[in-house]
Amino acid sequence: MKKLYNLPEKVLDIFKTANNTIQADWTIWDPDVSENLFQTNLIRNQLTKNLDILTPSIALELEKGFEREWGTSKTEWKRIDIWISALNIIAGAANSAFCGEPLCRDPEFLSRLQIHSVFVFLGSLLISSTPKPIRFITGYLIGWSCYFLLNRVIKICLPFVEERLHHNAMLKADPAYSWVPPKDGLQWMIEECYAMGDPSQLNPRRIIHRLVFMNDISMHSTAYTTQNVILDLASADPSLGYIEALREESARVLREAGGKWTRQAVAKLHLIDSTIRESMRMTPFNSVGLPRTVVDPHGISVQQGNSTLQVPRGTVVAIPVEAIHYDNSIYPDAMSFQPFRFSQPGAARNIVDAFDSTPGGDGEKPKPRSSATVDEAFLGFGFGKHSCPGRFFALNEVKILVANMVLHYDIEPLKTRPKMTPIIWLNVPLFNNGTVRVRRRELVELL
Template identity: 25%
Template sequence: MALTQLAHSASALLPLVLPSIAAILAFAIFQRYFAPNPLSNLPIVGEEYHGYEKKRQAYLTKAKDLYLEGYTKFKHGLFRIVTPNANSVIVVSPRFLDELKKLPDDVVSFDAANDDSMHTKYTLIPTHEPILPHTIKTSLTPSLPRLNPQLSEEVQIAFSQEIAPLMSSSPSDWAPININSKLLRIVAKVSGRVFIGPELCHDERYLEAAVGYTVSVMEAQRAVERMNPWVRPIAAWRLKEVRKLAQMERDATAFLRPVVEARREKQRKGEEKDNDMLQWLMDSADQGQGKQHGKWGEDTTTTRKLARLQLAISFAAIHTTTLVTTHAVYSLAADPKLQATLREEIQSVLQEHKGVFNTSALQAMKKTDSFLKETMRFHPLGQTSFNRKVLRTFALSNGQVIPKGSTIEVPNYAVSRDPEAYPNPDVFDPLRFYNLRNEAREKGEAEQAASGQFVSVNKEFLTFGYGRHACPGRFFAANEIKMILANLVMTYEMGLVEGETERYRDWDIAAGTIPDPTKDVMFRKL
């Protein structure tokens, strides 16, 4: 009886509901196909690839060329580009950066753009974690003067474990080493010294979690990226790469649970606390900053949450640091004279600082610093920077309206090859920034000299981002990379494998550029 009455009621309501549904559909169709498009005046690069799918495929294989084409044609303005995602992407000239960086996060969102690029709806990669940049800025970076000697010690330990066993017993023999895979473990150990402590950073369970998660995140991101956006809501969840991430998070939580419990027991007993990233995060939670609905949002006191934070910071540190260092090693292997130049500087600086990699010693390695900055200019990890999702419609100073739901970005790679920004931009000049800093100092231009440092950001060097969301961990990463390279250069000669005469070519994958991870580098002990 009740079902019959319900059916009659539904039938009676249907004539009232159907017009509403029709109206909603009509409005959606009008908005999609007939409403004025504020971006219709902007040119689209890649128009020769007819149809959305062909444009999307072109981006996956030729993004670098598309961005260069757009920047060359519309350098001082804006253009559109079709990416593997469904939303409109607007590429903006660097001249708008100063006004864009002033916009609040509820207008243009760094986190929301990361969600789109990393496909967090499916990968569940933690991106909205304000406690991480806060802890890096307030605890990690100020501690670097104290931490640098510890990091240097850890680099030497990691080398003895990862590189030395692969070397020939004869000092005159060369040994081939897949340096990318070894650097993943070296960087994980050195970063782990700060993230989780000197004992646990060598635990294979930690290394498997940190390195494995770093590799798996990018595999999952690329797997989702390759899918048509209309198919993702149905099929992305079932990708083996995506399912693997969830299992790795569970494994990391299981590993970390007894560690967290042991530290909390030490606190209850009033014993001295550990002094690493895990403890700093726990302290923030215990001070009430991480409680539910508090400053940091989701409850950071749970072991699962702490595991997610550890995985997030491990990915950010290990992924980028390994790629940059591998790029640098490939360039060194192709240039024995450059190895000799840096070796001479590093030995001289360390002699002046009694062999200690302290802050002043690292800052004094100006040629090494220049080489690293040029490496990131010439081999940037991404084609774009300053990626932001537009949450509220706004207008640029030239009157161009940027609608809600679109994404804005600046063509980092194209800017790095602009002859107005860099003379002879297609030439890899390892001392480019060393010479620029010297010239600026001679002219009394202190600000210009400072802009030539590896960690500096400006509108011509966007690899670390720009504005308040510029990479907060770049100071830690710069010190770590310098120590790793310094130890390599002082301990080994490096070369390309037999038959190779030029630096190994990079892999361009959609908007990313990575060093070829399959290549070996030849090493011989000095």
Template identity: 35%
Template sequence: MLSDTLTTLLLRPAVVVPALCALVYVCVLLLKWRRRGPRLPNIPIMGARKGDWFPILQAQWRNTRDFKTVMEQAHAQYKDEAVLVPVASSPPLVMLPHHEVDFMMQQPDSVLGFNERAFELYQVDYTFVDPSVPRATLHEALLRTALTPRIGTLVPALADEVAWAFDKHWGTNTTEWRELCVFETMRHIVGGVANRAFVGLPFCRNPELVNSGMAFAVDIPLSGALMNLFWAPLRPLVAPLITLPNRIHTRAFRRLITGEIKRRLKDYDARQAMSPDEAKSLPVEPSDLLQWSIHQAKSNGNPFLWRAETLADRILIVNFAAIHTTSFTSTWAVFDLVASIPRGTVDILREEIKSVLAANGGAWTKKALAQLVKLESAMRESARLSSILAVGLGRVVVAEEGLTTPSGVHLDKGQHVAAPVYAVMLDDHVYEDAATFKPFRFCSAATEGGGQRQNYVPLTTTGPDFLAFGHGKHACPGRYFAAAELKLILAYALLHYEFEILPVKPEGPWYGLNRIPPLTATIRVRRRTNV
């Protein structure tokens, strides 16, 4: 009786039709997935061992647990060869040898796709509330054409925000030492300073807005890595749960900034309806990324781009790009300086900062920041020694016929490729005594016309031996802003605070393809007097 009742229930159209639809859906996904996967090249598999039944999966497990060792072994054993590097947070990756970086840079986007790599690594179709916003990639052009040329006009406001943020997060007590978590305070400082340029006052000092932006900056790489753990046909099923924080923080950010966006859009339309003489009587427009985004959207002519939600999401994307990496880089820089040998590094940098400020009327300008050559050398050296990237120049082969490298390795369409970063920047053949922090490695004194001048390599200069910001036409478009921001932050910290020197630099964990600074490590600081 029970079996007859159960059979009757299962054969009801309300059960059969959804079940068949689900079966067809899964079959379609399986067929799409089988067609999409590239054939892996026959090259050494890092992490695989003789006798493995499932070398890719087993190597993926081992590499994910200890990616640092994998990078060191690949560089030591296969320095001039391409290797396959399976890792859980990414599709199987072919790491080309260092000497083929120039070959990679010569390939057009129609052969090696830049955006395709980012879209799949971060699984943007699932991790963003509206995937069409990151896929538009308009922010890259805006950073190059609007943000970078205006860095000079932004410096006074950024310097003001740096001072406010340090007073809040590091304190003003000149008598007692204070123990603080470097990463936790740095990410709040970076978040506020970056948003001073992105959305301006008072929004950059709204803790809920800044916290939403910082949380989103963590959400994207974390949820992207988790999504990559799952078989492609299962991702639509697990995405709603994995990306729940993304949606929460996106909606919170939208709620906090949408009113200001709508006000600015209304003001923009009103100005456009006026004659040039009438518009002169109005207050000056804000000079920040949000305002430039509005101008870009309106000039594009696509109404979707000037929706308040679209503009809010674009600011969030830049928060993700700017806060995540700059927080890591500034945290490593503090530890490199506070634990540096020789011990006088902080004093030398402090004297340079005081001298430059005195020569520029006590105020930071773009010109003054350019004169901090020793500090910039120390920043570049920290980015080299403590690189947050294990591999860089990530691309995807998009040419239908694939791509054959100079060493004869053929890569099918869909294959992900990259170049070594961490191992190269710690190679003694590339950098003398590479494992040692030498803060003035990238600057030197030179005599010119009877006087002294400093030769130095800027932090923003890229090359095959320094891929912290990428290289070529897709090098980080915001690196000039990031360099100015980092200089202001480190200069303020060094000038206004005493540091208890650390005997040993703390090490951080490795997560997938990235080397993370110690997230809970602390230092002791005290506000200096008579600055």
């Protein structure tokens, strides 16, 4: 697997394959937004590199999001839709890093972002499932819907972006100009536009489109992970004390950090890290994932045991994610949710060793790793040199979210865990029966 997924792009393509998956020609419109690695590099470099700066504001928006979505009553239970509340909480927190205030607290802006993201995701599925002879009809209808929804987002945040561009232009013209550039994704995006030396990149509509695209590719996957962590914890046997253990760890780490979440403090949430990884293992977004297209005219040769398989050009290769995640020879009692499976020293190494001992394993012995680290036995964030570039940012965000959740709320146990809805190779989030009752709890004994 490692050799296959580290082949160069001229041999095994990911970018056009990914754009075809989301039907970017119809749903994104601007090829410079969908094909340029601008956003990917911004997420991989600036957002990850500046997590020290971004973490406090992300934590604050997560706390406000919980109060808004889950309530503040310490006496009454409130039934919440896990998917909707997770999406709303994540949207505000992520955009505190992407564009900052006031947009990250503007409910109309966040709502329009979410609607656009849903249309891109569901629309691409609909286009892909339409027979090719009439696909242009579906593509046309979905495409214009996405364009209309994009313009609704642009309308609400255009004045904000134009003002930011004005301040940047003034500062470029006069270094003594009285304005301090904020540290957020939008600012780094504008600075990168200047560095490219292409005036068209400074078009405010294109900048907003890039901002929307960053939300499209990150918001739902993060909310999906959040929903599954909540469902897994709520449906686990209460006598096992999983939530209590997470609560104790969160309280201790937060106390040691002086009551404020920092990147360094978040890195100490080892039990939460393991819980997230186990939840992602149990319910991956794709049953089959990591699609790549063979583009080398001569095809590629894949070693399978003692035989060699010749894969011709144009073939899409993928990995059976669920088959690996549910393999009892790799994960003992694989169908059982064990949130602390990865928390023991050497646990990740042992799991990868088990994978390497199976037919087709690469035989290497990597070091133990966190949830953000990818390997052949855990494919929640992809694999190889094109693993999810936003995984460090997303994991940092979800770890704070889970810590806030167990510290501030009681969750009524579920008798059974609701199942996700499988559509083709995807596991689609629950919209109807994914609910749980929650209640605000006292914190006096924790801090």
